[in-house]
Amino acid sequence: MKHQEAALVCFSGGQDSTTCLFWAKKHFSRVEAVCFTYGQKHSLEIEVARKIAANAHVPFQVLDVSLISQLDSNCSLTHTDIAMDQEKPADSYPNTFVPGRNMVFLTFAAILARCKGIFNLVTGVSEADYSGYPDCRDTFVRSLNVTLNLAMDEQFVIHTPLMNRDKSEVWELSDQLGVFDLVRTQTLTCYNGVIAEGCGHCPACKLRNEGLKKYIERKGK
Numbered sequence: 001m002k003h004q005e006a007a008l009v010c011f012s013g014g015q016d017s018t019t020c021l022f023w024a025k026k027h028f029s030r031v032e033a034v035c036f037t038y039g040q041k042h043s044l045e046i047e048v049a050r051k052i053a054a055n056a057h058v059p060f061q062v063l064d065v066s067l068i069s070q071l072d073s074n075c076s077l078t079h080t081d082i083a084m085d086q087e088k089p090a091d092s093y094p095n096t097f098v099p100g101r102n103m104v105f106l107t108f109a110a111i112l113a114r115c116k117g118i119f120n121l122v123t124g125v126s127e128a129d130y131s132g133y134p135d136c137r138d139t140f141v142r143s144l145n146v147t148l149n150l151a152m153d154e155q156f157v158i159h160t161p162l163m164n165r166d167k168s169e170v171w172e173l174s175d176q177l178g179v180f181d182l183v184r185t186q187t188l189t190c191y192n193g194v195i196a197e198g199c200g201h202c203p204a205c206k207l208r209n210e211g212l213k214k215y216i217e218r219k220g221k
Contacts (some may be wrong), residue, residue, distance in 0.1 A: 006030035007120035007159070008113040010062030010105050011060070014189040015208055016124030016162055019170055021056060022177045023161045024122045027066065032059045034109050038101065039069025041080055042193030052186060063112070065104055072099050093132055096191060096203065102135035103144060110148045110156055122159045129166040129207060138163050167211020168218065175219075184212070 007024045011017045011033035024031045035049045046062060053060035102125060109121050125136040134140060138160065145158045162170055174183040189208050190198030198205035 002029050003027050003120075004121055005069050006032070006116070006118040007035045008109055008116070008118045008123050009058075009122040010109050010124070011035050011049050011053065013045050013047075013052055013187055014124075014171060015167075016189075017049075018125065018179070018187045019098050019177065019181050020053055020122050020124040020161055020176045021052070021058065022179045023173065024159075025056065025058070028120060030118075032079055032116065032186075033061070035060065035062045035064055037062060038077060038098065038104075039063050039066040039131070042188070044193050044195075045188045047197065048186070050189040052182070061112070063108055065108060068098060068101060069106060094203065095132075097133050098155055100135070102133075102140070106141075106144055106158065107148065110152065110154075113116050114152055114154060115158070119154060119156050120159060121156060122161070124162050125160055126162040126165060126170070128162075128164050129211065130168075167207055168214035169211075171212055171215040172219075175215075 004065040007030070009017065009021050009031060012035060013020055021031070021108045023035060033049070033053045035046055037043065050060055052060075061199050062087060100210050103121065106121060106123060113119065123141070123157055125141065127137045139156050141160055141163075145156060148154070148156050148158075161173070165173065170214055171180065171183075174180045185196050188195045191202040192199040197209065200209065
């Protein structure tokens with residue numbers, strides 16, 4: 001039985017957020033999606049997200065938070081002249097880290113949701129399979145949830161259905177939700193802006209494809 005409430009999904013058109021979109025459709029009676037343009041190199045992801053949302057009959061909105069890209073000059077996702085780290089540095093985060101991104105996304109999503117009378121927020125962050133980004137941790141999400149409730153005197157609930165799932169388990173969830181093929185062929189996870197299986201060599205593609213291989217092998221046993 002669906003929860004008789006609405007949810008707003010932070011939606012980028014990638015593997016994780018697309019899985020979360022359909023997870024939300026299963027668990028909530030009404031679902032909307034918000035996508036963010038933040039100065040990322042590949043604006044194609046916004047069009048991918050728009051198309052997936054339209055085909056899923058989910059209302060879709062884009063918010064411009066591109067100020068983020070002006071604040072950090074060392075991020076390879078927002079500056080085309082910076083070579084992308086292929087591996088996580090031993091003493092730091094990879095330069096694909098966009099400082100404060102999830103905090104900004106969830107904060108703006110909460111403001112938008114409140115205006116719509118929505119108090120469930122869904123995001124695809126995970127601390128089981130990630131690049132060490134601090135804003136993907138469960139402790140961060142819980143802390144921000146409290147802060148948003150205090151800031152707006154509301155009772156938001158931030159849902160993180162992927163928090164403890166590695167990438168193979170995210171593939172498994174998409175299969176259980178009946179959208180495995182859609183996620184495999186229509187989403188954009190690649191840092192180099194290539195739809196579906198991607199470029200194959202950026203960190204996002206490696207994580208995605210290794211998880212897919214692991215899930216297919218496990219499913220075949």
